[in-house]
Amino acid sequence: MPDLPESPPTGDLESEEFRRAGHAVIDWIADYIAHPERLRVQPDAEPGALLDKLPGEAPVHPSPYGEILADFERTIVPHVMHWNHPGFMGYFSAGGSSPGVLAETLIAALNNIGLMWSSSPALTELEERTLQWLGKLLGLPLSWFGMIHGTASTASLHAMIAAREFAASAARKAGSALDLNRLVIYTSEHAHSSVEKTTAALGLGWEACRKIEVDERYAMKPDALREAIASDLRNGFAPIAIVATVGTTGCTAVDPVPAIADIAAEHALWLHIDAAYAGASAMLPEMRHHFEGCERADSFVVNPHKWMFVPMDLTAFYTARPEYLRDALSLVPEYLRSREYSRTVNYMEYAIPLGRRFRALKLWYVLRSLGAERIADTLREHIRLARLLAGWVDASPGFERMAPTDFSLVCLRFRPAGASEEETDAANERLLHAINETGEFFLSHTKLRGRYTIRVAIGNLRTTEEHVRRLWELLQGLAADAESAGRR
Numbered sequence: 001m002p003d004l005p006e007s008p009p010t011g012d013l014e015s016e017e018f019r020r021a022g023h024a025v026i027d028w029i030a031d032y033i034a035h036p037e038r039l040r041v042q043p044d045a046e047p048g049a050l051l052d053k054l055p056g057e058a059p060v061h062p063s064p065y066g067e068i069l070a071d072f073e074r075t076i077v078p079h080v081m082h083w084n085h086p087g088f089m090g091y092f093s094a095g096g097s098s099p100g101v102l103a104e105t106l107i108a109a110l111n112n113i114g115l116m117w118s119s120s121p122a123l124t125e126l127e128e129r130t131l132q133w134l135g136k137l138l139g140l141p142l143s144w145f146g147m148i149h150g151t152a153s154t155a156s157l158h159a160m161i162a163a164r165e166f167a168a169s170a171a172r173k174a175g176s177a178l179d180l181n182r183l184v185i186y187t188s189e190h191a192h193s194s195v196e197k198t199t200a201a202l203g204l205g206w207e208a209c210r211k212i213e214v215d216e217r218y219a220m221k222p223d224a225l226r227e228a229i230a231s232d233l234r235n236g237f238a239p240i241a242i243v244a245t246v247g248t249t250g251c252t253a254v255d256p257v258p259a260i261a262d263i264a265a266e267h268a269l270w271l272h273i274d275a276a277y278a279g280a281s282a283m284l285p286e287m288r289h290h291f292e293g294c295e296r297a298d299s300f301v302v303n304p305h306k307w308m309f310v311p312m313d314l315t316a317f318y319t320a321r322p323e324y325l326r327d328a329l330s331l332v333p334e335y336l337r338s339r340e341y342s343r344t345v346n347y348m349e350y351a352i353p354l355g356r357r358f359r360a361l362k363l364w365y366v367l368r369s370l371g372a373e374r375i376a377d378t379l380r381e382h383i384r385l386a387r388l389l390a391g392w393v394d395a396s397p398g399f400e401r402m403a404p405t406d407f408s409l410v411c412l413r414f415r416p417a418g419a420s421e422e423e424t425d426a427a428n429e430r431l432l433h434a435i436n437e438t439g440e441f442f443l444s445h446t447k448l449r450g451r452y453t454i455r456v457a458i459g460n461l462r463t464t465e466e467h468v469r470r471l472w473e474l475l476q477g478l479a480a481d482a483e484s485a486g487r488r
C-alpha cells in the first residue's frame, strides 16, 4: 500500500463545503417547488437585459458556493420562465416533478457516459427495462425495441434514417439503388416542424416533405395521402415514409392511423407515429382508441418530458425494426470493442451520438416515486379540467372553441361583437399578451384555419380546478379590455 496522508485535508474540506452547499440548493429547490406561485410565470424581462448584467469575461478566480447561489437567485431567476408553475399553460405544459429533480442530481453525480454496454452496464439495462415498462403501460407491442433520445425531433430524425435504410435495402434486393434526389416522405400539414426538418437534415431537401391536407378536425385526409403518393410515383419520385401524428402540436388532432397504416402497407412505406405529447395518455384505457393502429407502425415516439412529469429531456423512441437503424448507423471502432459486446445491447449502434446520458435513471425515479397509478390519475384530471374549460367556452357567446378537446389542450378564440376576422385576430393577440402580463398564467397561440387562436395547455402536476377557474375569470375580464382597446 502506498503511504497516504491520514486525512486528505482538501478532500474533506471540499466534501464538507459541498454538503453545506448541496443542502442549501435542495432547500432552495424545495421552497421553489412548494411555492411556485410566489414568482411570475413569465419573467418581466426585456431582450438582452440579463446579458447586460453578466460580465463579458469568464470568471478567473473561484467564487464560494453561497455567493453563486445568491447570484443565481438575484440575477438569473428574475429572467427565468417558470415551466414548473401551475399557471404555465403555454406550448405543451412540461412541468417536471420533485423525484425528477433528485434523479437529475444523481445523474450529474454519477456522470456516466453510455457508449457500449460495458461503459456502464446500469445505464444500458435500466434503459432497456424502463422502456419495456413504459411500452407496456402505453399498450405498445412487447416486441418493440426501445431507446431514449433527448428530444422527439432527434427521435423522428432517427426514424427517417431507418426509413431510408429500409427503402435502400428493398432497392438493393430488387437489384437497384435509391436516387436520393427523388426520395419523399408524407405527413399532415399540421405535423410538427421537426418532421419537415428531417428531410432537410437528411439532405433530401425541404420540398421532399409532402404536407397532406387535413379535414375539418385537422386530421390527415387518407384520400389526399393516397393521391399524393400516386402522383409522386407517376412523376418518378420514390416515397419512403409516412409520419402520422397522434396529438398534433397546434390543436392535438389525431391522424387516422388505421387507414394510413393500410396505405403504408400497400406501398411498403415506413410508418412513424409522432405521439410526442399525447402518447402519455395511452396509459388510460379510455384514451386507447386514439392510438388504434399504432401497433402496425414501424416506429413511435413519445416524450415523457412533456406529459409524464419527467424533467426535460427524455424522449422514448420505439421501433419494430431496429435492424434498419443498426444497418444505417453501426460503426464499432476497435477502441470500443469489449469482451461482452456481442451479448449485450449497445445503444451507440442505433443512434448518431456516441455518448448517452443516464436519462433512464430519471424515468425510473419518477415511475418509482409517483407510480403509474398517480400519473394516470393526474392525466385523467388534466383531461377533465380541459373539458371543463371547453364547456365554459362553448356556453359563452363571447368565445368560440377552435378545435376538438380530445386531450388536455383547449383551443379558443374570443369573439368581440361585430368585429371582422382581422379585428378578432388582433383582439385575441392583445388578450393573450394581457393574460401573460399578469404573471399569473402563461399561454401561447397558434393559427387554425388562418385565424389567431389561443391555446390553453393543461399538464402541470400542480394545476388544479381553482387555477382553471381563475384563468377563465381572467380571460373573460381581460377580453372586455382587449375589445375596448381595439375600438380606441
Ligand SMILES: Cc1ncc(COP(=O)(O)O)c(C=O)c1O
Pocket (backbone or CB within 6 Å): 092, 150, 151, 152, 153, 154, 192, 194, 245, 247, 248, 249, 274, 275, 276, 277, 303, 315
Ligand atoms: C407533436 C410533436 N412532435 C414533436 C415535438 C418536438 O418535441 P421535441 O422538443 O422533444 O423535439 C413536439 C413539441 O411540442 C410536438 O408537439
